[in-house]
Amino acid sequence: MSRAALLVLADGRFPAGGHAHSGGAEAAVEAGRVTDAASLEEYCRGRLHTTGLVSAALAAAAALGLDAGELDAAADARTPSPALRVTARKLGRQLLRAARATWPSPELETLAGRFPKGAHQPVVLGCVARAAGLEALDAAHCAAYESVSGPATAVVRLLGLDPFRATAVLARLAPELDRVADRAVEAARSAVGEGVEALPAASAPLTEISAEAHAGWAVRLFAS
Incomplete structure:
Protein backbone atom coordinates (compact mmCIF):
# COMPACT_ATOMS: atom_id res chain seq x y z
CA MET A 1 0.00 0.00 0.00
CA SER A 2 1.23 3.49 -0.87
CA ARG A 3 0.01 6.12 1.56
CA ALA A 4 0.98 8.71 -1.03
CA ALA A 5 -1.84 7.39 -3.22
CA LEU A 6 -4.28 8.67 -0.60
CA LEU A 7 -2.77 12.13 -0.92
CA VAL A 8 -3.28 12.02 -4.67
CA LEU A 9 -6.87 10.83 -4.36
CA VAL A 34 -24.10 30.13 6.48
CA THR A 35 -22.82 33.68 6.97
CA ASP A 36 -19.38 33.38 8.59
CA ALA A 37 -16.78 30.91 9.86
CA ALA A 38 -18.84 29.90 12.89
CA SER A 39 -21.95 29.03 10.89
CA LEU A 40 -19.76 27.31 8.28
CA GLU A 41 -18.37 25.10 11.02
CA GLU A 42 -21.85 24.14 12.20
CA TYR A 43 -22.94 23.45 8.63
CA CYS A 44 -19.91 21.26 7.99
CA ARG A 45 -20.36 19.43 11.29
CA GLY A 46 -23.94 18.57 10.41
CA ARG A 47 -22.93 17.49 6.95
CA LEU A 48 -20.08 15.35 8.28
CA HIS A 49 -22.35 13.37 10.61
CA THR A 50 -25.05 12.79 7.97
CA THR A 51 -23.96 12.87 4.33
CA GLY A 52 -20.33 12.39 5.31
CA LEU A 53 -21.00 9.30 7.41
CA VAL A 54 -23.19 7.69 4.75
CA SER A 55 -20.68 8.44 1.97
CA ALA A 56 -17.75 7.20 4.05
CA ALA A 57 -19.52 3.93 4.82
CA LEU A 58 -20.42 3.36 1.19
CA ALA A 59 -16.83 4.07 0.14
CA ALA A 60 -15.43 1.78 2.82
CA ALA A 61 -17.82 -1.01 1.82
CA ALA A 62 -16.78 -0.69 -1.83
CA ALA A 63 -13.13 -0.77 -0.79
CA LEU A 64 -13.84 -3.99 1.10
CA GLY A 65 -15.19 -5.54 -2.09
CA LEU A 66 -18.97 -5.44 -1.61
CA ASP A 67 -20.91 -5.59 -4.86
CA ALA A 68 -20.98 -2.19 -6.55
CA GLY A 69 -24.50 -2.73 -7.84
CA GLU A 70 -25.88 -3.40 -4.37
CA LEU A 71 -23.99 -0.42 -2.99
CA ASP A 72 -25.22 1.84 -5.77
CA ALA A 73 -28.81 0.83 -5.04
CA ALA A 74 -28.16 1.49 -1.34
CA ALA A 75 -26.84 4.94 -2.21
CA ASP A 76 -29.97 5.63 -4.27
CA ALA A 77 -32.17 4.63 -1.34
CA ARG A 78 -30.26 7.01 0.93
CA THR A 79 -30.52 9.94 -1.48
CA PRO A 80 -34.17 11.08 -1.75
CA SER A 81 -33.37 14.13 -3.91
CA PRO A 82 -33.34 13.37 -7.67
CA ALA A 83 -31.02 16.34 -8.16
CA LEU A 84 -28.49 14.92 -5.72
CA ARG A 85 -28.70 11.47 -7.29
CA VAL A 86 -27.89 13.00 -10.69
CA THR A 87 -25.02 14.96 -9.15
CA ALA A 88 -23.62 11.89 -7.39
CA ARG A 89 -23.58 9.94 -10.65
CA LYS A 90 -21.96 12.77 -12.58
CA LEU A 91 -19.24 13.02 -9.96
CA GLY A 92 -18.83 9.25 -9.97
CA ARG A 93 -18.42 9.21 -13.73
CA GLN A 94 -15.81 11.99 -13.63
CA SER A 105 -7.13 -1.77 -13.49
CA PRO A 106 -9.55 -4.40 -14.80
CA GLU A 107 -11.89 -3.66 -11.88
CA LEU A 108 -12.28 -0.02 -12.90
CA GLU A 109 -12.84 -0.98 -16.52
CA THR A 110 -15.55 -3.40 -15.43
CA LEU A 111 -17.14 -0.70 -13.28
CA ALA A 112 -17.16 1.73 -16.20
CA GLY A 113 -18.87 -0.82 -18.42
CA ARG A 114 -21.41 -1.68 -15.76
CA PHE A 115 -22.37 1.95 -15.09
CA PRO A 116 -21.93 3.88 -18.36
CA LYS A 117 -23.84 6.86 -16.93
CA GLY A 118 -21.93 6.74 -13.67
CA ALA A 119 -22.32 5.07 -10.29
CA HIS A 120 -22.72 7.07 -7.08
CA GLN A 121 -19.49 8.88 -6.29
CA PRO A 122 -18.80 7.23 -2.90
CA VAL A 123 -19.16 3.78 -4.46
CA VAL A 124 -16.71 4.71 -7.20
CA LEU A 125 -14.39 6.23 -4.60
CA GLY A 126 -14.19 2.94 -2.73
CA CYS A 127 -13.47 1.00 -5.91
CA VAL A 128 -10.80 3.52 -6.87
CA ALA A 129 -9.22 3.21 -3.43
CA ARG A 130 -8.94 -0.56 -3.99
CA ALA A 131 -7.36 0.00 -7.40
CA ALA A 132 -4.88 2.43 -5.83
CA GLY A 133 -3.90 -0.15 -3.20
CA LEU A 134 -5.58 1.69 -0.33
CA GLU A 135 -7.61 0.33 2.57
CA ALA A 136 -11.22 0.81 3.61
CA LEU A 137 -10.25 3.34 6.28
CA ASP A 138 -8.44 5.40 3.65
CA ALA A 139 -11.55 5.45 1.48
CA ALA A 140 -13.68 6.44 4.47
CA HIS A 141 -11.36 9.27 5.41
CA CYS A 142 -11.33 10.54 1.84
CA ALA A 143 -15.14 10.54 1.59
CA ALA A 144 -15.61 12.15 4.98
CA TYR A 145 -13.07 14.84 4.21
CA GLU A 146 -14.68 15.61 0.86
CA SER A 147 -18.03 16.10 2.58
CA VAL A 148 -16.67 19.11 4.49
CA SER A 149 -13.80 20.41 2.38
CA GLY A 150 -16.09 21.08 -0.59
CA PRO A 151 -18.44 23.40 1.34
CA ALA A 152 -15.53 25.12 3.09
CA THR A 153 -13.83 25.89 -0.22
CA ALA A 154 -17.10 27.02 -1.78
CA VAL A 155 -17.90 29.43 1.04
CA VAL A 156 -14.55 31.14 0.55
CA ARG A 157 -15.74 32.03 -2.95
CA LEU A 158 -19.38 32.66 -2.06
CA LEU A 159 -18.79 34.95 0.92
CA GLY A 160 -15.24 36.09 0.37
CA LEU A 161 -14.43 34.33 3.64
CA ASP A 162 -10.81 34.42 4.74
CA PRO A 163 -9.36 31.10 3.48
CA PHE A 164 -7.26 30.82 6.63
CA ARG A 165 -10.44 30.80 8.72
CA ALA A 166 -12.07 28.26 6.43
CA THR A 167 -9.06 25.97 6.75
CA ALA A 168 -9.13 26.41 10.52
CA VAL A 169 -12.72 25.12 10.45
CA LEU A 170 -11.53 21.92 8.77
CA ALA A 171 -8.71 21.55 11.29
CA ARG A 172 -11.12 21.86 14.23
CA LEU A 173 -13.35 19.20 12.68
CA ALA A 174 -10.45 16.76 12.18
CA PRO A 175 -11.00 14.73 15.40
CA GLU A 176 -14.69 14.30 14.54
CA LEU A 177 -13.78 13.34 10.99
CA ASP A 178 -11.53 10.58 12.35
CA ARG A 179 -14.37 9.24 14.48
CA VAL A 180 -16.81 9.32 11.57
CA ALA A 181 -14.33 7.41 9.39
CA ASP A 182 -13.91 4.77 12.11
CA ARG A 183 -17.70 4.41 12.46
CA ALA A 184 -18.03 4.11 8.71
CA VAL A 185 -15.51 1.28 8.48
CA GLU A 186 -17.15 -0.55 11.37
CA ALA A 187 -20.49 -0.34 9.58
CA ALA A 188 -18.94 -1.43 6.29
CA ARG A 189 -17.43 -4.50 7.92
CA SER A 190 -20.83 -5.36 9.38
CA ALA A 191 -22.32 -5.02 5.90
CA VAL A 192 -19.91 -7.66 4.58
CA GLY A 193 -21.77 -10.26 6.63
CA GLU A 194 -25.20 -8.68 7.06
CA GLY A 195 -25.75 -6.91 3.74
CA VAL A 196 -26.05 -3.25 2.79
CA GLU A 197 -28.89 -2.76 5.28
CA ALA A 198 -26.17 -2.53 7.95
CA LEU A 199 -24.83 0.66 6.40
CA PRO A 200 -25.85 3.96 8.04
CA ALA A 201 -28.74 5.96 6.61
CA ALA A 202 -28.33 9.27 8.42
CA SER A 203 -30.57 11.86 6.82
CA ALA A 204 -30.26 15.58 6.09
CA PRO A 205 -33.75 16.57 4.88
CA GLY A 216 -33.95 25.20 -10.55
CA TRP A 217 -32.02 28.43 -10.09
CA ALA A 218 -31.52 30.38 -13.31
CA VAL A 219 -28.13 31.70 -12.14
CA ARG A 220 -25.76 29.86 -9.83
CA LEU A 221 -22.04 29.70 -9.21
CA PHE A 222 -21.90 25.96 -8.46
CA ALA A 223 -23.55 22.98 -10.10
CA SER A 224 -24.87 21.74 -6.76
Whole structure:
Protein backbone atom coordinates (compact mmCIF):
# COMPACT_ATOMS: atom_id res chain seq x y z
CA MET A 1 0.00 0.00 0.00
CA SER A 2 1.23 3.49 -0.87
CA ARG A 3 0.01 6.12 1.56
CA ALA A 4 0.98 8.71 -1.03
CA ALA A 5 -1.84 7.39 -3.22
CA LEU A 6 -4.28 8.67 -0.60
CA LEU A 7 -2.77 12.13 -0.92
CA VAL A 8 -3.28 12.02 -4.67
CA LEU A 9 -6.87 10.83 -4.36
CA ALA A 10 -7.82 13.36 -1.66
CA ASP A 11 -6.05 16.29 -3.33
CA GLY A 12 -8.52 18.97 -4.36
CA ARG A 13 -6.58 19.31 -7.62
CA PHE A 14 -7.30 15.70 -8.61
CA PRO A 15 -9.48 16.14 -11.74
CA ALA A 16 -12.61 14.50 -10.35
CA GLY A 17 -14.93 17.48 -10.85
CA GLY A 18 -15.51 18.37 -7.21
CA HIS A 19 -14.48 22.00 -7.69
CA ALA A 20 -17.78 22.67 -9.51
CA HIS A 21 -19.90 21.60 -6.53
CA SER A 22 -20.51 23.32 -3.20
CA GLY A 23 -21.95 20.42 -1.21
CA GLY A 24 -25.12 22.40 -0.62
CA ALA A 25 -23.24 25.44 0.67
CA GLU A 26 -24.45 27.76 -2.09
CA ALA A 27 -28.10 27.19 -1.14
CA ALA A 28 -27.22 27.51 2.56
CA VAL A 29 -25.49 30.83 1.96
CA GLU A 30 -28.42 32.14 -0.09
CA ALA A 31 -30.83 31.12 2.69
CA GLY A 32 -28.71 32.89 5.32
CA ARG A 33 -27.81 29.70 7.16
CA VAL A 34 -24.10 30.13 6.48
CA THR A 35 -22.82 33.68 6.97
CA ASP A 36 -19.38 33.38 8.59
CA ALA A 37 -16.78 30.91 9.86
CA ALA A 38 -18.84 29.90 12.89
CA SER A 39 -21.95 29.03 10.89
CA LEU A 40 -19.76 27.31 8.28
CA GLU A 41 -18.37 25.10 11.02
CA GLU A 42 -21.85 24.14 12.20
CA TYR A 43 -22.94 23.45 8.63
CA CYS A 44 -19.91 21.26 7.99
CA ARG A 45 -20.36 19.43 11.29
CA GLY A 46 -23.94 18.57 10.41
CA ARG A 47 -22.93 17.49 6.95
CA LEU A 48 -20.08 15.35 8.28
CA HIS A 49 -22.35 13.37 10.61
CA THR A 50 -25.05 12.79 7.97
CA THR A 51 -23.96 12.87 4.33
CA GLY A 52 -20.33 12.39 5.31
CA LEU A 53 -21.00 9.30 7.41
CA VAL A 54 -23.19 7.69 4.75
CA SER A 55 -20.68 8.44 1.97
CA ALA A 56 -17.75 7.20 4.05
CA ALA A 57 -19.52 3.93 4.82
CA LEU A 58 -20.42 3.36 1.19
CA ALA A 59 -16.83 4.07 0.14
CA ALA A 60 -15.43 1.78 2.82
CA ALA A 61 -17.82 -1.01 1.82
CA ALA A 62 -16.78 -0.69 -1.83
CA ALA A 63 -13.13 -0.77 -0.79
CA LEU A 64 -13.84 -3.99 1.10
CA GLY A 65 -15.19 -5.54 -2.09
CA LEU A 66 -18.97 -5.44 -1.61
CA ASP A 67 -20.91 -5.59 -4.86
CA ALA A 68 -20.98 -2.19 -6.55
CA GLY A 69 -24.50 -2.73 -7.84
CA GLU A 70 -25.88 -3.40 -4.37
CA LEU A 71 -23.99 -0.42 -2.99
CA ASP A 72 -25.22 1.84 -5.77
CA ALA A 73 -28.81 0.83 -5.04
CA ALA A 74 -28.16 1.49 -1.34
CA ALA A 75 -26.84 4.94 -2.21
CA ASP A 76 -29.97 5.63 -4.27
CA ALA A 77 -32.17 4.63 -1.34
CA ARG A 78 -30.26 7.01 0.93
CA THR A 79 -30.52 9.94 -1.48
CA PRO A 80 -34.17 11.08 -1.75
CA SER A 81 -33.37 14.13 -3.91
CA PRO A 82 -33.34 13.37 -7.67
CA ALA A 83 -31.02 16.34 -8.16
CA LEU A 84 -28.49 14.92 -5.72
CA ARG A 85 -28.70 11.47 -7.29
CA VAL A 86 -27.89 13.00 -10.69
CA THR A 87 -25.02 14.96 -9.15
CA ALA A 88 -23.62 11.89 -7.39
CA ARG A 89 -23.58 9.94 -10.65
CA LYS A 90 -21.96 12.77 -12.58
CA LEU A 91 -19.24 13.02 -9.96
CA GLY A 92 -18.83 9.25 -9.97
CA ARG A 93 -18.42 9.21 -13.73
CA GLN A 94 -15.81 11.99 -13.63
CA LEU A 95 -13.92 10.37 -10.76
CA LEU A 96 -13.84 7.05 -12.59
CA ARG A 97 -12.60 8.72 -15.75
CA ALA A 98 -9.71 10.31 -13.85
CA ALA A 99 -8.96 7.14 -11.90
CA ARG A 100 -8.84 4.90 -14.97
CA ALA A 101 -6.05 7.08 -16.33
CA THR A 102 -4.27 7.27 -12.97
CA TRP A 103 -4.59 3.70 -11.64
CA PRO A 104 -5.53 1.48 -14.62
CA SER A 105 -7.13 -1.77 -13.49
CA PRO A 106 -9.55 -4.40 -14.80
CA GLU A 107 -11.89 -3.66 -11.88
CA LEU A 108 -12.28 -0.02 -12.90
CA GLU A 109 -12.84 -0.98 -16.52
CA THR A 110 -15.55 -3.40 -15.43
CA LEU A 111 -17.14 -0.70 -13.28
CA ALA A 112 -17.16 1.73 -16.20
CA GLY A 113 -18.87 -0.82 -18.42
CA ARG A 114 -21.41 -1.68 -15.76
CA PHE A 115 -22.37 1.95 -15.09
CA PRO A 116 -21.93 3.88 -18.36
CA LYS A 117 -23.84 6.86 -16.93
CA GLY A 118 -21.93 6.74 -13.67
CA ALA A 119 -22.32 5.07 -10.29
CA HIS A 120 -22.72 7.07 -7.08
CA GLN A 121 -19.49 8.88 -6.29
CA PRO A 122 -18.80 7.23 -2.90
CA VAL A 123 -19.16 3.78 -4.46
CA VAL A 124 -16.71 4.71 -7.20
CA LEU A 125 -14.39 6.23 -4.60
CA GLY A 126 -14.19 2.94 -2.73
CA CYS A 127 -13.47 1.00 -5.91
CA VAL A 128 -10.80 3.52 -6.87
CA ALA A 129 -9.22 3.21 -3.43
CA ARG A 130 -8.94 -0.56 -3.99
CA ALA A 131 -7.36 0.00 -7.40
CA ALA A 132 -4.88 2.43 -5.83
CA GLY A 133 -3.90 -0.15 -3.20
CA LEU A 134 -5.58 1.69 -0.33
CA GLU A 135 -7.61 0.33 2.57
CA ALA A 136 -11.22 0.81 3.61
CA LEU A 137 -10.25 3.34 6.28
CA ASP A 138 -8.44 5.40 3.65
CA ALA A 139 -11.55 5.45 1.48
CA ALA A 140 -13.68 6.44 4.47
CA HIS A 141 -11.36 9.27 5.41
CA CYS A 142 -11.33 10.54 1.84
CA ALA A 143 -15.14 10.54 1.59
CA ALA A 144 -15.61 12.15 4.98
CA TYR A 145 -13.07 14.84 4.21
CA GLU A 146 -14.68 15.61 0.86
CA SER A 147 -18.03 16.10 2.58
CA VAL A 148 -16.67 19.11 4.49
CA SER A 149 -13.80 20.41 2.38
CA GLY A 150 -16.09 21.08 -0.59
CA PRO A 151 -18.44 23.40 1.34
CA ALA A 152 -15.53 25.12 3.09
CA THR A 153 -13.83 25.89 -0.22
CA ALA A 154 -17.10 27.02 -1.78
CA VAL A 155 -17.90 29.43 1.04
CA VAL A 156 -14.55 31.14 0.55
CA ARG A 157 -15.74 32.03 -2.95
CA LEU A 158 -19.38 32.66 -2.06
CA LEU A 159 -18.79 34.95 0.92
CA GLY A 160 -15.24 36.09 0.37
CA LEU A 161 -14.43 34.33 3.64
CA ASP A 162 -10.81 34.42 4.74
CA PRO A 163 -9.36 31.10 3.48
CA PHE A 164 -7.26 30.82 6.63
CA ARG A 165 -10.44 30.80 8.72
CA ALA A 166 -12.07 28.26 6.43
CA THR A 167 -9.06 25.97 6.75
CA ALA A 168 -9.13 26.41 10.52
CA VAL A 169 -12.72 25.12 10.45
CA LEU A 170 -11.53 21.92 8.77
CA ALA A 171 -8.71 21.55 11.29
CA ARG A 172 -11.12 21.86 14.23
CA LEU A 173 -13.35 19.20 12.68
CA ALA A 174 -10.45 16.76 12.18
CA PRO A 175 -11.00 14.73 15.40
CA GLU A 176 -14.69 14.30 14.54
CA LEU A 177 -13.78 13.34 10.99
CA ASP A 178 -11.53 10.58 12.35
CA ARG A 179 -14.37 9.24 14.48
CA VAL A 180 -16.81 9.32 11.57
CA ALA A 181 -14.33 7.41 9.39
CA ASP A 182 -13.91 4.77 12.11
CA ARG A 183 -17.70 4.41 12.46
CA ALA A 184 -18.03 4.11 8.71
CA VAL A 185 -15.51 1.28 8.48
CA GLU A 186 -17.15 -0.55 11.37
CA ALA A 187 -20.49 -0.34 9.58
CA ALA A 188 -18.94 -1.43 6.29
CA ARG A 189 -17.43 -4.50 7.92
CA SER A 190 -20.83 -5.36 9.38
CA ALA A 191 -22.32 -5.02 5.90
CA VAL A 192 -19.91 -7.66 4.58
CA GLY A 193 -21.77 -10.26 6.63
CA GLU A 194 -25.20 -8.68 7.06
CA GLY A 195 -25.75 -6.91 3.74
CA VAL A 196 -26.05 -3.25 2.79
CA GLU A 197 -28.89 -2.76 5.28
CA ALA A 198 -26.17 -2.53 7.95
CA LEU A 199 -24.83 0.66 6.40
CA PRO A 200 -25.85 3.96 8.04
CA ALA A 201 -28.74 5.96 6.61
CA ALA A 202 -28.33 9.27 8.42
CA SER A 203 -30.57 11.86 6.82
CA ALA A 204 -30.26 15.58 6.09
CA PRO A 205 -33.75 16.57 4.88
CA LEU A 206 -33.02 20.28 4.57
CA THR A 207 -30.04 19.56 2.33
CA GLU A 208 -32.22 17.38 0.10
CA ILE A 209 -34.94 20.05 -0.13
CA SER A 210 -32.41 22.82 -0.78
CA ALA A 211 -30.78 20.75 -3.53
CA GLU A 212 -34.07 20.52 -5.40
CA ALA A 213 -34.57 24.27 -5.15
CA HIS A 214 -30.97 25.00 -6.14
CA ALA A 215 -31.27 22.84 -9.26
CA GLY A 216 -33.95 25.20 -10.55
CA TRP A 217 -32.02 28.43 -10.09
CA ALA A 218 -31.52 30.38 -13.31
CA VAL A 219 -28.13 31.70 -12.14
CA ARG A 220 -25.76 29.86 -9.83
CA LEU A 221 -22.04 29.70 -9.21
CA PHE A 222 -21.90 25.96 -8.46
CA ALA A 223 -23.55 22.98 -10.10
CA SER A 224 -24.87 21.74 -6.76
